[in-house]
Amino acid sequence: MLLAAGRHIHFVGIGGAGLSAIARILLGRGMIVSGSDSRPSDIMVALAKEGARVEIGHAAEFVYGADAVLASSAVPDDHIEVVAARALGIPVYRRRQFMRALLAGFDTLAVAGAHGKTTTTAMLTHILQCAGQDPSYIVGGIMGNTSLNAAVGAGDCFVIEADEYDNMFLGLSPDLAIVTNIEHDHPDFFATAADVRAAFSRFAAQIKPDGLLIACADNPPALELAASRRAQGGRALSYGISSASADWRAVDLRSEGFGSQFTVRAGGKVYARARLGLPGAHNALNALAALVAAQQRGVSIKQGAAALAGFISAGRRFELRGERDGIAVIDDYAHHPTAIRANLATARRSFPQRQLWAIWQPHTYTRVQRFHADFIAAFDAADRVLVTPIYAAREEPIAGFSSSRLARAISARCPAMYTPTFADAATTIRAEARRPATVLICSAGDANQIAELLLGDDA
Template identity: 35%
Template sequence: MDKQKIHFVGIAGIGMSAIADVLLDLGYEVQGSDLRQNSETDKLTQKGAKIFQGHEASHIDGANLVVYSSAVTHENVELIAAKDKHIPILRRAEMMAELMRKKRALVVAGSHGKTTTTSMVAHMMLENDLDPTFVLGGRLKSKQSNAYVGKSNWFVAESDESDGSFLHLYPEVAVITNIDQEHLNHYGSFDNLKSAFAQFASSVPFDGLTILCIDDPEVHKILEEINKPVLTVGTHMKAMIRADNIRIEEKYMVFEVWNAKDCLATVELPMLGKHNVLNALGAFAVGLRVGLAPKNIAKALKKFKGIDRRMDYYGQIEGVDMYDDYAHHPTEILATLIALKKKAGLGVVHVLYQPHRYTRLRDTWQKHIEVFDYTDRVYVTPVYEASETPIEHITSERLVEEINARGKTKALYVASIAKGVESAKQNSKPGDIICSMGAGSITQAMTLLK
């Protein structure tokens, strides 16, 4: 039988490239297209994939299946051509479901923290010789990859809730980290989004498990709508698996993990921030579910090297600590800023921020203005458009004006990443922190700082 040829529309995205990577390792012929090429497409090319820059109808010639990302519209010429030629078309999540069909699936969902939590689960299972297949939304540093084909029957992945397609996934174990007001263009209302999460939580089998972080009030609210086994986690006193005695010791977040009666383990997590404690707690609960001893879970978490662009530390330059972070939603930004401020102590935190997508900035406008109350200085670059068209009045210049009008943080508009780096360097002194932040090209700042 000839190898099946699978074409990916929007292959450069971190989630799409991960699935393509897995399919290459499984022996499929993989090709794809995107507007830009990047390190992910370079890696796929080295493994034998054919990558097209730009979209053309002819790209899908000979394909047996077309997979498209949630960022691709139905007006895409390749999707139209595939439909005209009666080539099967699947969304990313539907392709993921196909890969999971014969596996024991562990899926992490949520508005924030899911890539970190999923990566912790994958790392923990690898450290304990469970050798899972994984598909991640970030690059696991210990494997230097966002995808891996393991020898066991476990499949670890994170969901994409943006278009509702995560409801095609039917995991044995589901984790929900939190629920925030995102993707309302698709769902129509926040209530509909919460209902979708409840439906996902109820998609596990009768002998499966959904792990819920009830520190998040919106997750707490959907508990009554779930009709399958549930394990709650958090710092909340009613959580079935609870983190207590949380503290910072050097570069570690240290905390105890308790069930109703006993302290199961003390975890030393090499990541800052309470939000990462909650992420680790979700991973810890998964470890218990798959039969790992608490001490072995804690041992694995202590060795967690993290994922790319989650408070990545780039060292010191003239006494100033350099960090890079993926945060681009106000909830994520807040968690990172709180962790940085604790780390800086009396030092000044300088944030070089690149807003991501006009629609996201519009939908979270007021929260974007308020969240920078928690830093000292913010240098705002132009919006990273991610293929979107500009929206009137939704600009970085106006964002800076409104942040300054609050009088709590000094904000400066910078016309480019390079100019932002220059300003941050001029204004910083030993003991300060500079952090580049955003989901677009802002990570280039770390190269420029050096």
């Protein structure tokens, strides 16, 4: 596939996190970008301002004149624009098929994992930017330091979030890969945990022969990848907090308000004391991975730690949106039981004297069905739980699974209720929260709108 200035690529699902970032890269390279999506979004407005032709809704004529079409993982083969493109002889690609052409000529640094990959990708990008390496990058969220999810840099490396969904990451052949953890998710695509592990094994096998795998030793499946690569003569490093055998460790981890700090050690040597504006052991692990990866690019651990002191959380990654009337609001993308538990524990430690509310927007019916028992037990650290309607995304409803039933099941463990609208959720919190309170929004959909309802001028 030829990706050159003047070529026209049309995106079906341009408003999504993955495709919007690629569109931004192509615009930065002087290409013609058009795209469509079913609903408007801030990222689509931004892309239009940068020169993309953006359409709300879908129609066959939107693909006219395109040299190629890139379709989101959520777009079926019988989609009107996909069908039209193929009828016109316009090649249609998925992200996995698109990535090699996009990354050609770059030293590729890929960050994969069930959890933490967006934050780790953003941290690594930020460190390299501070070191003057000016990488190109694609992050699965809006970086707090750049207000972008992607950009074309002048440097020779490309930092990319390697998404496992739809096997996108199998389109990569990285020079360096981080694997933060491996856990079953996306049950609509990966039927079993074994399927997930197999996909990550294939991803690790695609690291270039002289490349490096950096894997989290605190996650046994990720550590197994490192051991396997070493056994085959490849290069691998491990990092961790609890694993004493990790090559790199974060030790003496301490919380300080909404931040944290830890010491970086390797081989009995202390390299630096790192300070983050983010709380939680999981964020210390993310930072450690980014520091080790940046060192491979010639950035000292001490220099990288200094850069992380100025790191701002990526959007919707334990993002403290603000406080009003004694209610602090944290917005997070958590949509898996493991991530929800970790974020609630972190919120409890960060605000120990406050009443803790969780707002959960369940994401996809298949995920709720597969991890139902785990979700019910994930909210034990909360004082109150509000459950909004399930965000179906690409799916049809599954009989027997509803947010009202989920709320009733959770209420057997802690007080929970179903709120049919976002306004209902905000009204309930304003009326019933015991100040001071903390609200953690757990949503990979659109429930982040509740933050505006709680913090806005009309709150």
